[in-house]
Amino acid sequence: MSTEALRPPPSRPLSPRRGAWMRPLVGGGLWPAVPAVAYLLVFMVLPIGTLLLFGFVTIERGRIVGDSFTLEPMLRALSDPLVWRLMWRSFWVAAASTVLCLLLAYPVAFAYGSLRGVWRTLLLVAIVSPLLTSALVRTYAWLVILGGRRGILNQSLIWLGVIDEPLRILNTDWAVLIGMTQIHLPFMILPLLAVLSERDRRLEEASLNLGASRTATFFKVIVPMSIPAIFAGLALVFAVSYTNFIIPQLLGGGNYSTLAVQVYEQTIVVLDWTRGAVLATLLLSTCFLFVLAIVSLGSRLSRWNEVRR
Amino acid sequence: MRLASGVVWADRIGMAALAIVTGFSILLLVAPSLIVLAVSIEPRGYISFPPSGFSLRWYEAVFANRQLTDSVLVSLRVAFSVMLVCLALGVPAAFASVRGAFAGKGALNAFLLSPQMMPGMVIGIASLFFGAYFAFRASDAMLILSLSVFCLPFVIRIAMARLAGLDPRLDEASANLGAGKLETFARVTVPQLAPALLAAGAFTFIEAFDNVTVALFTSDVRARPLPVELYYLVQFDSSPVIAAISSLEIGLSFLAMLLIARTVGLDRLGR
Known part of the structure; x- marks a missing residue:
């Protein structure tokens, strides 16, 4: 390395090898990453391998019954219309909430770019504080807000005279959609924030000076510039929404189920680990497929933008 | 015009x-x-908004509830251990992936950050099944091991961002002035890295403390951490006592936020 070449040769005659044992840590090698890599191999890769395997074997008391490889549980799940219905619901709830997140997040990130000083800091606190607040606490907040007659939303709407009878929102798709959107909103804002707050303003000024309206500048200059960040946010929010089981369980009520909820129920309540493993495998693989689709659509769009320019 | x-x-x-x-x-x-x-702060026994008065009775109820206070202790213990494990594994790993010069660095980075792509539930169930294979039951140890997988990318990401922003010429200058590798590391690199370590530690602590998606599968049934305890409480009850304990959690996350804002800056969290 260059440090080696730059150092004056006999600077430490008393202990020339002092600190030599530190070299692996501060030198340019792979060495310091070895413990983390080993840790992930043992505590992530092997366990996930086990999870995938458990869907294709017979299990008794948490142990694989010798030589019992079978495709039967997977085929049974794939031919079960209930599984497809649950997957469809997981998909559309996650997709709808992801799109809602984008619509709500973009203006916030855009506003952040044009704010300065204290207001900017306050907005940042508003964006980040939910991220650091337990998702369970925020789900509880939605239980309180949307809950039956005593729910805060119903109380306020009745008091304002907007409605006479309390709305039934809790234990419906709407509650799940609202909760999911609010809880994952910061995940969409943060990637946009980075791009929109450090954007090159001269492009907008040029566009405005050339006579384009603000609306046209917004859609033709600013939005195309942020396409990679938009799709990064979409992929992240879709993945966390699609695999979330806490929000559907608590806000959707006892009879509400999605693929992720079923994975939990089979593993923890029914204790059918084979079924749980099969459904978890389906959840994980479909999630990767959807995320892959979002990411490739994003890169195609931004390439298309480059060409158009 | x-x-x-x-x-x-x-x-x-x-x-x-x-x-x-x-x-x-x-x-x-x-x-x-x-x-x-x-x-x-609602004085009555049910939820109303705005609150009908001011009282701390629900906070008293939290501290009088042995089950809740025990679960807070479990969570504090677990979160602290997870923080230590993640810092010990993550910071050196960040060194390798920023300063290292070797083939396959991109692949290494992708692998180190890959737990981010795994839903908490999948990490939890996988750990549960893997543990069962060795007759290793859900316990504090399993919770710490599985949560550390979940939290490791947070430390690595924050440490990487900070390391990438350091000027390597400072290290070279230190070496040129006759400092050894160890001295340079301890007196030049670590002090510059310290804010990122604090922020990464705080963020990991909060994520481990609040986590429910992994913990539901890997925590000890007899010594539940706070989020799992709350998860079961919330399903059957929405009394203000849950609001009180939730408020305490919100206070904790505010402390973490202050710490992160003072060290690396809040806008760094999303990158």
């Missing part, structure tokens, strides 16, 4: 729409936490 008045109007409507949506989003972001705080 004169614009058509229609265009000006469209712009005004566009700006107004933008402002309205921004306001609505901000309300959506902060209102739930504020409502939880408001409900926690």
Whole structure:
């Protein structure tokens, strides 16, 4: 390395090898990453391998019954219309909430770019504080807000005279959609924030000076510039929404189920680990497929933008 | 240059729409936490909004509830251990992936950050099944091991961002002035890295403390951590006592946020 070449040769005659044992840590090698890599191999890769395997074997008391490889549980799940219905619901709830997140997040990130000083800091606190607040606490907040007659939303709407009878929102798709959107909103804002707050303003000024309206500048200059960040946010929010089981369980009520909820129920309540493993495998693989689709659509769009320019 | 008045109007409507949506989003972001705080000071036995008075009786109820205080202790212990494990594994790993010069560095980075792509539930169930294979039951140890997988990318990401921003010439200068590798590391690199370590530690602590998706599968049934305890409570009850404990959690995350804001800056969290 260059440090080696730059150092004056006999600077430490008393202990020339002092600190030599530190070299692996501060030198340019792979060495310091070895413990983390080993840790992930043992505590992530092997366990996930086990999870995938458990869907294709017979299990008794948490142990694989010798030589019992079978495709039967997977085929049974794939031919079960209930599984497809649950997957469809997981998909559309996650997709709808992801799109809602984008619509709500973009203006916030855009506003952040044009704010300065204290207001900017306050907005940042508003964006980040939910991220650091337990998702369970925020789900509880939605239980309180949307809950039956005593729910805060119903109380306020009745008091304002907007409605006479309390709305039934809790234990419906709407509650799940609202909760999911609010809880994952910061995940969409943060990637946009980075791009929109450090954007090159001269492009907008040029566009405005050339006579384009603000609306046209917004859609033709600013939005195309942020396409990679938009799709990064979409992929992240879709993945966390699609695999979330806490929000559907608590806000959707006892009879509400999605693929992720079923994975939990089979593993923890029914204790059918084979079924749980099969459904978890389906959840994980479909999630990767959807995320892959979002990411490739994003890169195609931004390439298309480059060409158009 | 004169614009058509229609265009000006469209712009005004566009700006107004933008402002309205921004306001609505901000309300959506902060209102739930504020409502939880408001409900926690309710003097009566059920939820009403705005609260009918001010009382700390639900906070007293939290501290009088042995099950809740025990679960807080479990969570504190677990979160602290996870923080130590993640810092010990993550910081050196970040060194390798920023300063290292070797083939396959991109692959290494992707692998180190890959737990981010795994839903918490999948990490939890996988750990449960893997443990069962060795007759290793859900316990504090399993919870710490599985949560560390979940939290490792947070430390690595924050440490990497900070390391990438350091000027390697400072290290070279230190070496040129005769400092050894160890001295350079301890007196030049670590002090520059310290804010990132604090932020990474705080973020990991909070994520481990609050986690429910992994913990539901790997925590000890007899010594539940706080989020798991709350998860079961919330299903059957929405009494203000949950609001009180939630408010305490919100206070904790605010402390973490202050620490992160003072060290690496809040806007760094998303990158």
